[in-house]
Amino acid sequence: MGLSIKNLTxxxxxxxxxxxxxxxxxxxxxxxxxxxxxxGKTTTFRMILNLLKPTSGSITWNDKHINYDVTxxxxxxxxxxxxxxKLTVEEQVTYLGRLKGMSQKDSKDALKYWLxxxxxxxxxxxxxxxxxxxxxxxxxxxxxxxxxPKLIILDEPFSGxxxxxxxxxxxxxxxxxxxxxxxxxxxxxxxxxxxxxxxICILNKGxxxxxxxxxxxKRSYKEKRMTIVGNYDLAFLENAPGxxxxxxxxxTVILKIAEESYAKDIYETISSLGYFKKISVEDxxxxxxxxxxxxxx
Amino acid sequence: MNKFLMILVxxxxxxxxxxxxxxxxxxxxxxxxxxxxxxxxIDMFNKSEEINTITVQAEPKLKVGFETLxxxxxxxIKITEDSSNTLIIERDQHTLHSEVNTEAELSSDDKNxxxxxxxxxxxxxxxxxxxITPEAIAELNTKTDLxxxxxxxxxxxxxxxxxxxxxxxxxxxxxxxxxxxxxxYAGQVANDIAQEKSSRVxxxxxxxxxxxxxxxxxxxxIILSALTQILIFLISGYIAFKTSxxxxxxxxxxxKFSSDTIPIIxxxxxxxxxxxxxxxxxxxxxxxxxSRMEDLQQSxxxxxxxxxxxxxIAMFSIATPGTxxxxxxxxxxxxxxxxxxxxxxxxxxxxxxxxxxxxxxxISIVLIIWLTTYIYKRSILLTEGSMVKSxxxxxxx
Numbered sequence: 001m002g003l004s005i006k007n008l009t010x011x012x013x014x015x016x017x018x019x020x021x022x023x024x025x026x027x028x029x030x031x032x033x034x035x036x037x038x039x040g041k042t043t044t045f046r047m048i049l050n051l052l053k054p055t056s057g058s059i060t061w062n063d064k065h066i067n068y069d070v071t072x073x074x075x076x077x078x079x080x081x082x083x084x085x086k087l088t089v090e091e092q093v094t095y096l097g098r099l100k101g102m103s104q105k106d107s108k109d110a111l112k113y114w115l116x117x118x119x120x121x122x123x124x125x126x127x128x129x130x131x132x133x134x135x136x137x138x139x140x141x142x143x144x145x146x147x148x149p150k151l152i153i154l155d156e157p158f159s160g161x162x163x164x165x166x167x168x169x170x171x172x173x174x175x176x177x178x179x180x181x182x183x184x185x186x187x188x189x190x191x192x193x194x195x196x197x198x199x200i201c202i203l204n205k206g207x208x209x210x211x212x213x214x215x216x217x218k219r220s221y222k223e224k225r226m227t228i229v230g231n232y233d234l235a236f237l238e239n240a241p242g243x244x245x246x247x248x249x250x251x252t253v254i255l256k257i258a259e260e261s262y263a264k265d266i267y268e269t270i271s272s273l274g275y276f277k278k279i280s281v282e283d284x285x286x287x288x289x290x291x292x293x294x295x296x297x
Numbered sequence: 298m299n300k301f302l303m304i305l306v307x308x309x310x311x312x313x314x315x316x317x318x319x320x321x322x323x324x325x326x327x328x329x330x331x332x333x334x335x336x337x338x339i340d341m342f343n344k345s346e347e348i349n350t351i352t353v354q355a356e357p358k359l360k361v362g363f364e365t366l367x368x369x370x371x372x373x374i375k376i377t378e379d380s381s382n383t384l385i386i387e388r389d390q391h392t393l394h395s396e397v398n399t400e401a402e403l404s405s406d407d408k409n410x411x412x413x414x415x416x417x418x419x420x421x422x423x424x425x426x427x428x429i430t431p432e433a434i435a436e437l438n439t440k441t442d443l444x445x446x447x448x449x450x451x452x453x454x455x456x457x458x459x460x461x462x463x464x465x466x467x468x469x470x471x472x473x474x475x476x477x478x479x480x481x482y483a484g485q486v487a488n489d490i491a492q493e494k495s496s497r498v499x500x501x502x503x504x505x506x507x508x509x510x511x512x513x514x515x516x517x518x519i520i521l522s523a524l525t526q527i528l529i530f531l532i533s534g535y536i537a538f539k540t541s542x543x544x545x546x547x548x549x550x551x552x553k554f555s556s557d558t559i560p561i562i563x564x565x566x567x568x569x570x571x572x573x574x575x576x577x578x579x580x581x582x583x584x585x586x587x588s589r590m591e592d593l594q595q596s597x598x599x600x601x602x603x604x605x606x607x608x609x610i611a612m613f614s615i616a617t618p619g620t621x622x623x624x625x626x627x628x629x630x631x632x633x634x635x636x637x638x639x640x641x642x643x644x645x646x647x648x649x650x651x652x653x654x655x656x657x658x659x660i661s662i663v664l665i666i667w668l669t670t671y672i673y674k675r676s677i678l679l680t681e682g683s684m685v686k687s688x689x690x691x692x693x694x
Contacts, residue, residue, distance in 0.1 A: 049504045051678060068507050076504040082497025092498075098303055099505040143501060 001062050002027040002182065003048070003151065008057035010043055010206075017043040019206040021057070025184060025199070027150075030177050032193035033186035034290055035203035041186040042079050044203075045153050048184075049076055061151060072101040075149035077141055079156050079186075085129030089115075092128055093143045100147035107146055114142040118168055134161055141169065145176060152176060154185035158192055170196065190286040200286070202293055209293045218283040225284055226255040226263055230276035240266060251277070300506045301514045308518035312485075313525060322526055326533045333537035349373060350380035351397075359386045359393075362418045369417070371410035384411065386418075393419050460618070461555040464642045468615055471565040471638060474527065476608040478569075479576045480601065482523045486516055486577045487584030487597045490673075495590050499677045508677060509670045516577050523573060561641045564651055571658040572634025575665060576604060582669035585676045586687050607635035618643035627654060630661035 003025040010018040018040040025031045033041045046052040048059055050066050059066060066074070083092050090111065097107025115121045118138045123131060128139065137160060145152060157173070158166050173196065177183050187193050193200060194214065201211035210217060223244065228234065234253050238246040242262025247254045257263060263281045270276070284292075312318055331338065351374055353360050363386065364376050382399045393415055397403060424434065490512075493499045502511055583596045610632060614623045618639050627636040627650075637654035640646040679687050 046678065051500070051503060068510075071505055074504065076501065078497065078500040078504075080497040080500060082495075084493070084496055084498050095307060096501055096505070098307070099300060099502060101300075140501070 002029070003184070004058075004060045004063075005044075005048070006058050008044070008047060008059065009055045010040070010047060010052065011055045016206050018047070018054075018203075019208075021201075021203070021206075021208050023201050023208070023211050025182060027062070027182050028177070028180055029182055029199060030173075030197045031182075031184045032197035032200040033184065033203065034188075034190070034193060034200055034286075035186070036188075036294055038205070039203040040206040041203060042155055043206075045076070045155055045184075045186070048153060049074065072147065073150040075100075075144045075147065075152040075181075077144040077152075077154045077157055081137055081140055081160075083128045083136060083140055083143070086127065088125050088127055089123050089131075089139050090125055093139065093146060096143045097146045100149075102147050110146045110148075111142060114146065114172075117172065118142070118165075134165055137161060138165070138169075141172075145172075148179075148181075150181060152181050152183045152185075154183065156187060157185055158187060158189060166192075190290060194286045202290060204294045210289070214286065217289065218286075221284055221289060222259050223284060224257050224260050224263065225282045225288070226257055226266065227278060227280045227282070228253045228255070228270065228276060229278040230270075230273075232270070232273050232276075234270065237266065237270075240269070242266075257281075301510050304506065304511060304514035305518050305521075308515050309521050312518060312522040318522065318526075322529055325526075325530060329530065329533050330537045330541075333534075333541040336542070350375050350377045351382045351384050352376070352378060352380040353384050353386065355384075355386035356388075359388060359418065362421060363414060366414045366417045366421070367410070370413045371407065374407065374410065386415070388422075393422075460616070460642050460644075461553070461558070463553060464555065464558055464561050465615060467558070467561055467565065468611075468639055468642055471569065472608060472611050472615075472635060474530075475569050475572055475635065476604065478523055478527065479572060479604050482519055482573070483576050483580035483600055483604070484597065486519050486580040487587075487593060487600075489515065489519070490581050490584030491587040491590060491593050491596075494585065494677055495588060503677060508674045512581055512670055512673050513666070516581050520573055520577055524570075527569075557641070557644075560648075561638070564641050565638045567655065568634040568638045568658070571655070571662065574662050575630065575634065575658060576600060578662065578665045578669050582665070582672055585669070585673045588679065588687065603631040607632035611635040611639045614639060615642075619645060628657060630657055633658050633661075 005021055005023050008018055008021040009016070021040075021044060033044070035041050043052065047054045048066065049071070050068070061070060061074075064070065087095070090108065093111045094104055094107040097110065098104060102110070112121070112124065115124060120135055120138055123135060123139070128136060131139065141154075141157060144154070152173075154173070157169060161169065170192070173183060173185075185196075197214060199211070199213050200217070202209050229252050231251055234248075235246075237243055237253065237255060240262075242258045242265070243255050244258055245254075245256035255266070257266070260281060267279060270279075353363055353376055355363070363384075367374060367376065382397070384395060384397050386393060386395045388394070395411075395415055397408075397411060420434075423429075424431070493502065579600055580597060583600060584593070587593050587596050607626070610622065610626045614620060614636075617623070623636055623640060623643075626632040627640055633654050637651065640650065675690075676687055679690055
C-alpha cells in the first residue's frame with residue numbers, strides 16, 4: 001500500500017533529470033523531498049501525476065498505476081503558482097473542485113470552510129488578480145486540497161509566505177495528514193521538513209543521495225555536533241583527536257566530531273579548566289546532513 | 298457529470314455570459330436590422346426636398362421650348378410665373394447658359410430633369426437651325442452590333458453566364474460570415490489556451506483531467522458559442538427581412554432561387570462547420586506554443602495569412618468559379634472551406650468533387666487535432682523561453 005516508485009528515470013535528450021530513483025511512501029505518511037535547484041523534485045512530482053511519461057521505471061499508488069481514473073484522489077499544488085486572474089475565487093476554486101469530481105455545492109461549502117480556516121473569508125467573491133501574492137497562494141492551496149484527496153503533493157508549499165501564514169499552512173497540512181491523507185512535499189527549508197516529516201529523500205542532480213526515516217538517518221550518522229559555551233581559550237581542541245571541524249563564535253565553540261566516543265575525552269579534558277555554561281552533544285541537523293551530502297556530490 | 302461535459306458546459310456558459318460576447322451579438326443584430334432598413338434610414342437623412350414650381354426667365358422662344366420639353370423629364374415640376382425658384386436661360390451663338398436659384402437644396406432628381414430638358418432644348422435648336430431631321434439624328438445614334446462566338450468549351454464556362462445571382466449572394470454572405478467568425482473565434486481560442494498556460498493554472502487542470510479532454514472540450518465550447526452567435530444572426534436576419542420592406546427592393550433585382558440553391562446552402566453550412574473546426578484546432582495549437590501573452594499575436598499570424606488567402610481567392614473568383622486557380626486551391630485543406638463551396642455555383646462542378654473536399658477536410662481536421670493534442674500535451678508545461686525554443690523542445694523529445 002502507499003506510493004511506490006521503482007527505478008524511475010527521466011531523460012530529456014542528453015540531460016538526465018531523474019536517475020534511477022526508488023522509494024516507498026507508506027499510506028498516511030508525511031514525506032519530504034529535499035534537493036537543491038534542478039535536483040529533479042518537480043520532474044518526479046510530474047511523473048507521479050502522470051503529466052510526464054518516465055523514460056523507464058514504474059510508479060504505483062496502492063499497487064495501481066496512476067492515470068486519470070485515480071486523479072480525483074490526488075491533490076497537487078504546483079511549484080509554478082498561478083490561477084486565472086480574471087476569475088473570482090469562487091469561480092476558479094469551484095471549477096477546479098468540479099474537475100476533481102465534486103458537485104458545485106460541495107466545492108462551494110468546502111471553499112467557505114477553508115477560507116475561514118485561512119482567515120481570508122472576505123475574498124470569496126473577489127477577482128483572483130486583485131489578491132496579494134500570499135493570498136493567491138492560499139487560494140491555490142485550497143484549490144489543491146478542496147476535494148479531500150488521499151494523496152497530496154505539495155511542491156514548495158511554503159515558499160513566499162510570511163511566518164504567520166507558514167504556521168497556518170503547517171497546521172492545515174498536519175490536520176490533513178491526521179485525517180488520513182498521505183502527503184508528499186518538497187522544500188528548501190530543512191526545519192519545515194524536520195518538523196513535519198517522518199521520512200525524507202534527498203535528491204541531487206537527479207540522483208537519490210539519501211532516503212529513509214529522519215531518525216534512522218540521523219542515528220546512522222556517526223558524526224556528531226558538540227557545543228561548548230564557556231569563557232576559556234579552547235583553540236587547542238582544533239587538533240584534538242576525532243575533531244573534524246572547529247568553529248568559534250564569541251564564547252561558543254562548535255566542534256564536529258567523528259564519533260560520539262570522542263566527546264567523552266574532550267569533556268574530560270576541558271572539565272578540568274573550570275565552569276562551563278553549556279556542554280552538549282547533538283545529532284547533526286538535517287541542514288548539516290543536506291549540505292554535506294549535496295555538497296560532496 | 299462527466300468531466301468533458303462539465304468543462305464544455307462551464308466554458309460555454311462563461312463565453313456566452315461574457316460582456317464582450319453579449320455586446321458584439323447585440324451590436325451585430327442591431328446592424329442587421331439597420332442594414333435591412335437602410336432605405337428608411339437614407340430617407341430620414343435625405344433632407345433635400347423636391348421643388349414643385351419654377352419660374353423661367355428667358356427669351357420667349359427658349360421659354361416655350363423648355364415648357365414643352367420639361368414634362369418629358371419631370372412630372373412634379375410645374376412652371377409658374379411667381380415661383381420663388383427661378384431658372385435663367387441665355388443663349389449665345391452655340392451654347393445655352395443657365396442658372397437655377399432655389400430656396401431649398403436642389404435634389405439630384407430635379408437637377409437631372411432640368412439638365413436633360415436643357416440638353417434636349419439645345420439639340421432641338423441646333424437641329425432646327427441646321428435643317429437636320431429627327432430621323433437623321435436617330436440614324437446617327439444607332440449602335441453597331443457585335444456578336445461574340447467561341448468554339449472552345451472551356452472558355453464559355455469561365456463567364457458569368459450560367460451563374461444564378463441569388464446563389465452568388467448566398468456565397469458572399471457565407472464567405473463573409475466564415476471569414477469573420479473564423480478570424481474572431483480563432484483569436485479567442487488561442488487567447489484562452491495561452492492565458493491558461495501563461496497563468497500556470499493549466500498544471501492544476503491537467504493534474505485532474507487529460508490535456509486532450511480539456512482541449513477538445515474547450516474548443517468545442519467555443520465552436521458552440523460561435524454557432525449560437527451564427528444562429529442568432531440568421532434568426533434576426535430572417536426577422537429583419539420579413540419585417541422590413543426591403544423584399545420589394547430584392548424583388549426588383551430579380552433574385553430567384555434555382556434548384557441547386559438548397560444543396561448550395563447545405564454545402565455552405567457543412568464547410569462553415571468544417572472550416573471552424575479546422576481553424577480553431579489550429580488556433581489551439583498555435584496558442585499552446587505561447588508562454589507569454591505578448592507573443593500571442595505573432596503566433597496566430599500564420600493562421601490569419603491562411604484564412605485571408607482562402608478568403609481572397611474565393612472572393613475574387615466569385616464571378617469565375619471555374620478557373621484553374623479555384624480548382625487547385627479548393628483541394629488545399631486551409632483554402633477548401635472557402636473555395637470548395639464557391640465551386641458549387643459553377644454548374645460544371647460535380648458532387649463527387651464536393652465529397653472529395655469534405656474527405657480532405659475531415660482527414661485534415663483529424664490530423665490537426667491529433668497534432669494539436671500531441672503538441673499541447675508536450676507544451677503546456679514548458680513555460681520558459683521563446684516560441685521557437687518551445688517548438689524545438691516539443692519535437693526533440
